[in-house]
Amino acid sequence: MKAAAPQQILTADQMRASEQRLIDQGETVESLMERAGAGAADWVWRLSAGRPVTVLCGSGNNGGDGYVIARLLEQRGVAVSVVAPMGPKTDAAVTARKRWAGTPVDFASGEVFVDCLFGTGLARPLSDDLLAKLTQLSDAHALSVAIDLPSGVDSDTGECLNDELPHYALTVALGAWKRAHWLMPACAAMGSRHLFDIGVGAVENAVQLTQRPCLSAPARDAHKYSRGLVTIIGGEMPGAAILAAKAAQHAGAGYVKLLAPHSHPDLPADIVLDENEDMSPALDDKRLGALLIGPGLGRSEKARQKLRQALASSAPLVLDADALTLLSPDMLGDGAAAHLATPHEGELASLCEAFGISANGKLEEARALHEATGLTVLAKGSDNILVGSSGIRFFPPTSPWLSTAGTGDVLAGIAASRVASGCTPFLAAQQAVQIHAEAARIAGPVFSASDLVDALPRAYAAFL
Template identity: 55%
Template sequence: MTAAFPQQILTASQMQEAEQALLDAGETIETLMERAGAGAADWVWRIAAHRPVTVLCGPGNNGGDGYVIARVLAERGVPVQVVAPIPPKTDAAKIARAKWGGEPVSDAKGEVLVDCLFGTGLGRPLDDSLLAHLTSLAASHPIRIAVDLPSGIDSDNGEALNEGLPHYQLTISLGAWKYAHWMMPAMAAMGDKRLVDIGVGRVHEAARLSTPPQLAAPAPDAHKYSRGLLVVLAGEMPGAAVLAARAAQHGGAGYVKVFAGEDDERFPVPPDLVVDHGSLFDLVRDHRIDAFLVGPGLGRSDEAQARLDWVLACDLPTVVDADALALLEPQMLEEREWPIVATPHAGELDAMANSFGVAGLDRAEQAIELAEGIEGVMVAKGPDTLIAAQGSSLAIMPPATSWLSTAGTGDVLAGLIASRLACGVNPRKAAEQGCWLHALAARKAGPTFTAGQLIEQVPAAYAELM
């Protein structure tokens, strides 16, 4: 069964409220458990292919799901053993165990391990004996499947509550995605992910998993200025600005140019990239400019600070990246009407959190609070990129290839987002579109690519999204 809202991502408390709404509508915990366990059993059955299965059941309702899984698999002729280091403590789990009708064993070896020890809502580490039991069973089963969440994972931030937790080939989420499914470090240990529908409805203010955007060709009567003029400010390391501008040329904007300053003749550029060597004063008098990108290679000198101040004072759609993030202060945004799009990596995000007074929060909470603080859009980039926008729900990008972890790819992303801004796309959508172009281009580039080779794949990525 396909979930009605397959993209929403819930916190543990939101999931509890969603389940309570189902109960208030006439469901029972037992019927929900049957639905969840049977749906998970379908996936386990496909993977097991009649090989021996061990189900590790905990004391709560996640363990109850495990007893349902064991019963359904046994009814289908799959050899099943249940390991239950703690007997069921909830009424629903006790009923599920009774319906299973078997007797747990203290240890087991088989082909497939199904982890139903603990799921959503676990807030403390596993004790030593449970951790040892889990890791021993994981070591003796070549195929490992987690139900709802791998045991020992914080549902709301993806942190591992214990060291040495197992890795899984498959994780089956029950009812809705949780933050941990799409956030590091947990995401890296979950393998493939599948969602089982139990009837959860739309949850107000839920985060969502980003879906591919639909891009379009220019209008039939388009010209370079109608498609958007983007200005990329260069600084102490102008190569980064050129890299971002080259990416932006493939992101949809009709005209991309680099502003290098009056005395800056330090770098060659491709023949199709315009470099402006005028003054900032002359630059901002050009009313054809649709968007700015500031930060790649900018430096952190007084001159860099002055360039950032000047650009922000122009009050046009602006992407703030790299060095500009370190120079950004709350008062610099006070008179602006257009939101900025900030694109920090993890270290820059922490620094911004200190500057804007939201330190000490989880990464998702930081991104959300910072989006409110800058009255704009935060792209907290990394292997689990988060996009937070003032007045909108948090979006989480599906994971991209880890080959993006190379120098210059952040400049490429900033250029793509800025290009979408220059095209007139609203800042939140521009951020998501840029991230999708970036991820798809990386997939097409294959392994061991450079930032320049990543740019070469952007046209094909754009075509895939049309």
Template identity: 45%
Template sequence: MTRGAPVLTGAQMRDAEQAVFDAGVAPFALMERAGAAAAEVIWRAGGLRDTLVLCGPGNNGGDGFVIARWLRDRGVPVRVAAMADSRTDSARRARAAWDGPVEDMASAAPATQLIDALFGIGLTRGLEDGVAARLCALGAGASRLYAVDVPSGVDADSGAMLSPVPHFDICIALGALKPAHLLQPAAAVMGRLVLAEIGIETSDRVQRLAPPRLEAPVANAHKYTRGLVGVVGGAMAGAAALASVAAARSGAGMVRLLGAGEGVTLASVVQVGTEDATDVARALSDARYRAVLVGPGLGRDDAARARMEAAIGAGHPLVLDADALTLIGQDHIPAGAIVTPHEGEFVALFGALPGSKIDRARDAAARSGAVVVYKGADTVVAGPDGRVAIAGPASSWLSTAGTGDVLAGLAAGRLAVTGDAFRAACEAVWLHGDAARRAGVAFVADDLLAALTAAIAARL
């Protein structure tokens, strides 16, 4: 798998910074490094546009003073406005090094560019009403907005909005991404994310989902060596059909739809009539299956439950989606399976777990032993070994019927190809999002199927 950008919580970031200090780097030297890295991004994006830097009382404000000094030295017309006196040693040193006027934020005039360096990753409550209103007003008066690390008014660990926040064109993450850069609703107020390296060591246990590296079939491949996928259908023929075609387009060599006599015609999928659980068990006795998907269109009655149990009993690698997540309990999920719940299904299956979406996904994966694809506008993939990958914001046009079936089929197909549940889930989520991007606007689930070829081709 390709390695994505690291994601650290506030506490993890402070620990990483402390390790730098313990190695002999002074806190103010790290602040200088961070401010210069952020200023370089702003300089490249904004050039000589007139700029207002808003500085808070802590180290984020200190970064702002460094940024202002750096930009001024390169000829940028810079003004600085502060909301309060600097309160940390490094921030006071940065303010003293500025040696220019410092305006009162409450009365500062807007500028073409606005840099928010009010508060960083430590914010746990909303801004005071007057400060939040002033930030939004100055943001409305600017044509380009930058946030230093995270926008002020955002909980860096959960992505919660603690107070009103304007939309930022560029958010400059210092040292590592933070959960709020990728989790909703905070991610919706950030445009382009730029990771500014500042020389700290980061963990790779939680990452932003990276584009996968895929491989074409080997020269002597055939349909069974490429991966045989089974899709256990049921009452709703269309959902199983969508999932089956997605699996067929995923790179797998062959897909068998184990239907219940629906009469679906699919040129790319072999249909196998299975009227009851005994037929499903018989069909899945073939040892060549590399993955079996259960859930899309399955139904929720006793017959559906029996078909699901027969599929699980066959012992093949599993993807459980949709109705299967309603029928199965947390304690009955086979270890190593991929499960793909949306918010409602997640709560019904695992309960109202505490913490951020990352925390909840990782907890659910550890409890169940499954790879959890916690779907939504901020999809999180968590493995039982503690690895987490967070997808960037996806197209809001995915909020239409059938797109989840396509994702489930993709996951089953990639599982058949790779044999690695976590990798397969990550590849499926990325390809699903990229296909949505290529499909444009007002698409339907069938359009995603057509876009998958180009999405896969781009990663070979």
């Protein structure tokens, strides 16, 4: 087996298969549970700092982890209560229960609550009784910790199967990240997340957490065209296209051109305005690195014609905003693989409708759209999912302050800039999300989309 790959994100089935591979190599479920429980107990120990701990144990191996945690914390002198609404059912959990010398109680209050009710084996929503137990215990403690996953969360989709599940200060993922650790709405309630490695090897075709980008300064002999020419096709609302153009400029492109019918007072002097009604000369420019179409385009027939013409050019496209609403199957030719689409949830839904896709949830919709069109799809929002021919990437959470008008235009401008600088759409999207996220971090709270653009050079510098 290949070396451990801490960035991979597994489904519950992939996790079970990985566990089986480890068992085939000589491990036992008990030995894995001991290792996982010890890693989790360390995290709870650090957080509890000697204060009393209550562990809620379910019937499966997540509950088994709980008995291991209880035993190991007691060995360190921590006062531990265990609440076990149902007895252990798996062999490993029965063994773990036997090795813990205590007697479960019905309820306990205290400082740290550890949720070991269900992990990847959750098969349906919690019953009212179990939900009440979980929430009352969480409410009765200062801090809650989820072991592997918060109970009530679907491991593969990030869906919360019950309303009003607890919020956690810490979630300790065991063996590998699960999809829910990176998907909304589940990940929003997990607090800080940590992975404890138990020796799971690399799994083929697993979703990966995107890597930190590694950007570079221009070469000594660079010129504006070698750094990338981005052309933005403007439309009815010039503001959005100008915002995207400024973002493209500050994300590394050497030359940014805006195709628009007339000038605008907000247009900086260093963004070249091309007022030619006929877009052909600009689109046929062999130096063109990337075309961006959508921000401020409008949805008129004229806008649709511009989109058709852009798609007929040989340049790689970034399709955003109105372009995504106008896009239809007859417009896409063989070159779709070179293009990046950056839909938010509403645009993704309308694209799925236009392409006759019926899929459940953002990840499945993005995947189906990629498969139907060949486009690289960045399904953006409070979680970001990228699907392309190189696989699927998830992203660390981004600032909730990004939920303001114009930030999508900025993201599209950055993505176009990265494509123009020579990245594949798949890599450009990964870099764009992270440069955008870093700019948001730098901008701090309550920023505008223009503030975000101003923060881009420092965000870029963070990845040099």
